[in-house]
Amino acid sequence: MRRSADVDELERVLCAALGSAEPVCSVAQLLPEADTFGAPGPSALDPAALKRPTLVAAGAPYGPTGPAPSPYAVDELVRRAGALDVPQILVPRVRRGEDTGALRAAGFVPVAAGHECVVRLSGEVDALLRDRVGAGQLRDLRRRHRAVSQDVTWERIPLSELDGKPWARRAFVELHQRSAERHRGQENLYNAEALDALARGALAERTEIFVRRRKNAVVQAGLLTVSHNGRGLYYLTQAVAHDDPAAPRNLYVASLYRLYLHARRSGLDWVHLGEGDADRMRRLGADLFVPLDHWLRAPAPAAARDRAAPGDGERERERAGQGERAAEERAPSRFAAPPVATVPAPGPVRFRHRPRFDLVDLSSNTNPYLGTASHYPELDTAELARTYLSTLAKLPGHEGVGALSTDHLLFTSGAVDGVMALLMALTSPGERVCVTPPTFELYAHFAHVLRLPVVEAPLRGDDLCGLDTERILAADARVTLLCDPGNPVGTRLDRARVRELVERSRGLVVIDEAYVEFSETPSYAGLTGEHDNLIVLRTLSKAWGLASARCGVALAHPGIIEALRRVQVPFGFTNASQRAVRNRLTNSRPVLAAVRRIRAERDHMAATLAQHPAVERVFPSEANFLLVRLHEHERVMDHLRGAGILVADTARLVPGTCRLSIGTRRANNALLAALSSVGTGPGSPGPAGPGRAR
Incomplete structure (x- = not known):
């Protein structure tokens, strides 16, 4: 969450979950993916760091990311760790591209942590998902939703009313406890104490518990929180009864689809799904993926301390393909014009890696009363760039693009x-x-x-x-x-x-x-x-x-x-x-199929036009058009205009020519028919075009 009051509140909830006055535990207890921290690579950590007592900054383990800590906040973390005699500090899930200079200066090391995934709701849900995931995947989402909804209820309970629903509180805690046990000793961050602390705190008025019941048995329970800017919904957590016939995937997918419908009907712009695999979340409708890093300050080994030098970790992650340097850190090319080399990038460009969807944005001087069209476009296109490069790399003739x-x-x-x-x-x-x-x-x-x-x-x-x-x-x-x-x-x-x-x-x-x-x-x-x-x-x-x-x-x-x-x-x-x-x-399948059709139609048109009496020459082409030299250029061009057919007149570039785009078979046949009515030899008058005097 993007304001300090919410971060402080989630830290209080974390302390309640841990049963301590301070948020101190091991990294392995806290994060289910912690066993990957020691994987070989530039961000590899000492395995001992996974078990060492750690001061956890903020409440980010609960899903939404907090802002990168300021220099003052970093100094306070270091002071607290010293006072508690805790050797290690973890700042989890910081958005890559934020100002992490204070963390680097204090000896923190970045560890890649995947992506936070957001579904942006820009229109009617089914139409949006059809465009985003395809008609087949949409049918699958709707099928799962219908199957689950036949005998599983959907209920939302404001946390302020939870005391009157003891069965919901009990089921929520039990399902999350079972989930934690399946994750090999991970701490249950949503135990009874944590839920009670959340219900008594400042986030209670924006948070609901949702439950799904089959008859009287609760088969799924989770938490939803409205963002502080009122524009979106955080999907904080969910746990399912794995012994239920609909669990686990059907319930999760069906509930997401139901959640999108609920958010759209409520006038919200987005749903935050938390951290996850970008490819999997894309199939569920996510279209914004923000790379994250955990930042760890450990007492050893020396190699980790060396990596904490300013810029080094960033360059290592760049070489490993794990991320990109922030715009404000990059120098322009030696080919840059002197004025360009000496001025910074414009303000919006410098901050393009910093999403604004969950901020109260009062920086842009736009009209706040006319909907999402009044918002400036997203500048952070890193995930879209990754998608473009990965798509391009799969095409024939694009060796090296993957690098x-x-x-x-x-x-x-x-x-x-x-x-x-x-x-x-x-x-x-x-x-x-x-x-x-x-x-x-x-x-x-x-x-x-x-x-x-x-x-x-x-x-x-x-x-x-x-x-x-x-x-x-x-x-x-x-x-x-x-x-x-x-x-x-x-x-x-x-x-x-x-x-x-x-x-x-x-x-x-x-x-x-x-x-x-x-x-x-x-x-x-x-x-x-x-x-x-x-x-x-x-x-x-x-x-x-x-x-x-x-x-x-x-x-x-x-x-x-x-x-x-x-x-x-x-x-x-x-x-x-x-x-x-x-x-x-x-x-991309329809695109590749259309390209094959255009190539075939191009070759057919080239062969047909080469035999046409009005055509002097057809130039070879590896594009989606043909350059054609005509016997009587001006008369043919005039006749095509009269027939309602528009082609590019390229005579000023290559004398006597026009450029014909490859259209559908119907459009191409119309062109051939018009050419056939021009006349067959020099000086032929040709028939009159539609509407012209005879």
Whole structure:
């Protein structure tokens, strides 16, 4: 919980559970996952630390996370431990990205602790879950809910009324005691004393006990607490009767679904599920995953003390793939423009790893009376970045992507936003930008807007895919922009020449891979971890079918990503776009199937158009479009417009051509029919289009 009064209250409850005046116990007693603390790796701890008497800070063992302690609070913890003669201190479940400088300075060591998982309720529950987990998983949730609800009741009892329901109190304590016994000696934090302390304290007015009964037997009991900002619900705990026919998974899943319905009807925005496995919780509807660390101050071994030096633990976790450094700690690339290198990231960007869902946010000057649309978009997209990278790594031709961390990725408002951002962040007045026409026109357009000289190194060969490496290198450009597959042609560049350019160039090489999913030639995305002068731009507008979501991706060295953050508009990636991207990435089968259909339709159209009398040439393509040279370009284009068919006129880039996007079979047949009615030879008048004079 995010305010000190709640944290202090939960500490009082913890003391009641332990039967002591101070929250002192062993780590192994307190946390069920404690046996993993000694696993090999950078955060491995002395096994003796698991059994040593430990002063436990705050009440975070109960589920919700508290804020990272201030320097004053850390000093007070150290003082208390000394007065109690307790050799070890544990600050459990601190959100990664919070200011942990005081903990480091006092010798605390971070230990990865998984994620806290949140279900954000942005609309009708079934529609939301269908998009988030898929229709099949939603059917399973609803089936379990119906099966359980047939003979198991659902009751919520305010803690203030618990004295009048002794059966509920008794059942809650008994079920949690059995749960603790199944966890091999874990302390029961929800014994009778703890429950009574909670019912007598300040949290009682916001907390309910829920019970589910089959006839007169209680088969599940748990606690729900409304957040102090009134916007969400903490699912503090639950225990089930494992000998019940519906236990354990059916009861848990059915109760979660019931809880979502209850929270939405109550006008709440989110349900906090506590700590859990991100993949499992995602299947249950969670869409916000905040990485956590336990922080431990132990007297030994020396290796642990060495790791507590500022920055060391963070770098070790980064190498181990366990987390990312906070934005304010990262230095920009050597390629950053001097003004960008000397200014900090804007305030909202610096704090992007600090979720606001459970805070009273009075910092943003927005209208509080018009619902969730008045809230600024979430800036912490680390979990979404992990989802993107893991999805990409599974696709053919994406070797090396799995080795990238979220520090290598920035979401942009479409790939074109990435082009503008990188030119702003990585160039200075007078530095050259090299483009390779025919290519995407906005590259040169943005460069001209920023008053950067543009040098051209035209593509060569009949297929317009020959890269003039020597001419590009001779230009000595600060930034070279390549489009691969090319737009408007659709061909791929020679891979050996591209790699040679990256390795020999003194400047930055940017590869726009907007159409790469339609190609069988590998992506360059994985190489961004090997070259600090390589930037790969991707988009979800094309193959992923999310043009309206405006989501682009920049992949590059972390220092380059940091430079881009410093010039990017902080809130350009909306919550609606984030939800659409997350849902699409976690349900990629339809995307891959659609890509296969587009490839097949592209090949069919290429073969058909190549035989058409109105077409002079069809260029080879590894994209979702075809570049076609027409015999009578202007007359054909005029006829297509009259037939209500819109294609891209690319004659100014490649004389006599147009670019045809691959549509559905019906749309493609309409195009072929319109072309067939143009006429078959030079000078043919062709039939009049609809509505035109004869």
